[in-house]
Ligand SMILES: Nc1ncnc2c1ncn2[C@@H]1O[C@H](COP(=O)(O)OP(=O)(O)OP(=O)(O)O)[C@@H](O)[C@H]1O
């Protein structure tokens with residue numbers, strides 16, 4: 001597959017927690033218009049890597065570029081990325097539409113523009129009919145979709161999704177993966193999708209990186225022996 | 236609109252339209268009414284005279300207002316850590332300073348509401364004393380200084396604590412220590428170390444000012460040096476908050 005512009009360039013990133021290495025010398029590149037899978041068992045370092053690349057955690061060593069910006073240009077990076085964190089909480093008494101509107105305004109959108117975008121995003125994730133409901137009344141899967149909508153509120157060039165299908169039923173998984181596919185394909189967005197499910201990555205990713213104990217053990221197209229290495233890592 | 240006002244607006248509507256704000260205001264109004272009624276039915280039962288009653292309302296408005304601000308600001312960052320709502324906010328381009336500035340403004344609205352509720356009581360209790368303007372002025376100045384001090388202090392703790400329980404624990408311990416000079420007998424002022432202690436603690440300095448100016452009718456000029464610690468404390472805690480808010484960590488100390 002032809003490669004587009006590099007969106008994420010990660011160079012020798014390490015992260016130590018009290019002497020224990022969560023990431024060791026991680027390097028890879030992700031491209032615009034591609035879905036890059038970040039695969040690995042529990043504790044492999046996926047969440048840590050995403051937090052570093054999204055500038056909210058400092059690496060112990062190494063550097064990176066996101067959308068062409070360096071780690072010290074965190075605000076430039078933040079305004080161009082959309083992130084769905086692994087375990088985001090939501091204010092229970094806030095209505096879905098208000099949460100997204102507020103979020104949009106934090107990126108500098110005016111109230112009307114942010115409300116318009118919020119309505120659009122809620123429709124895109126299939127939550128139109130619940131948009132005026134308090135988030136406390138949402139099921140887990142609905143909150144997950146709300147999280148995806150929130151990650152897209154600033155029309156990001158690069159999207160980081162940390163296990164976005166966790167806790168969704170098969171139909172919900174399918175619709176989220178379809179949305180992700182469309183983002184990369186028709187909007188030329190770079191997507192970094194973390195998962196511990198091989199099938200998910202095989203189905204949607206143009207490229208996959210496997211992390212194991214904080215190290216990259218695979219970085220290629222999924223057809224090039226992904227499942228063999230993944231099985232070795234997980235058994 | 237800048238980021239600080241957007242955050243402040245969101246927090247204010249969270250407190251006053253979706254949260255506990257109106258209930259709290261009602262409780263405060265009931266408490267003030269209780270005092271006013273107690274003072275109104277004077278007779279032998281009531282040991283406080285009107286000046287002391289006025290001082291009580293001023294102390295209550297300042298104390299309850301500051302407590303409200305402390306509770307909101309203690310929750311500001313560590314509460315969001317506990318509820319996992321911090322990470323999505325840190326991922327937006329808004330700076331830590333705008334975030335905390337907005338939260339501090341919103342928390343200040345609690346103090347403003349308590350102050351406004353106290354106004355009619357000040358007028359009723361202080362009727363005919365000629366000290367109403369002084370009482371209102373002290374409520375505003377000392378209230379703003381103490382709310383800033385304790386609000387900013389609580390926010391700094393909140394930024395640095397891993398959990399809200401830690402913030403509340405350390406914060407309450409700090410408040411309890413600062414409250415000790417309030418309990419000392421007035422005679423402590425006759426000894427220089429005692430006086431230094433009462434002057435250095437912004438809480439007891441404020442308490443002294445209210446008593447001296449409203450109850451004992453001292454002149455402002457003779458008491459002005461007592462404003463030093465409330466002013467310094469507000470400046471120092473604000474500066475600390477300004478420094479601490481530059482980089483808010485998802486999990487501090489890791
Ligand atoms: N705050 C922390 N303090 C200490 N160690 C941590 C911390 N966060 C993560 N780690 C360690 O870093 C390693 C990587 O964790 P991380 O959460 O990145 O894994 P993950 O691949 O996202 O796992 P999962 O699939 O379970 O989400 C683990 O060994 C974990 O114990």
Ligand SMILES: [Mg+2]
Nearest residue numbers: 046047048086
């Ligand atoms: Mg994870």
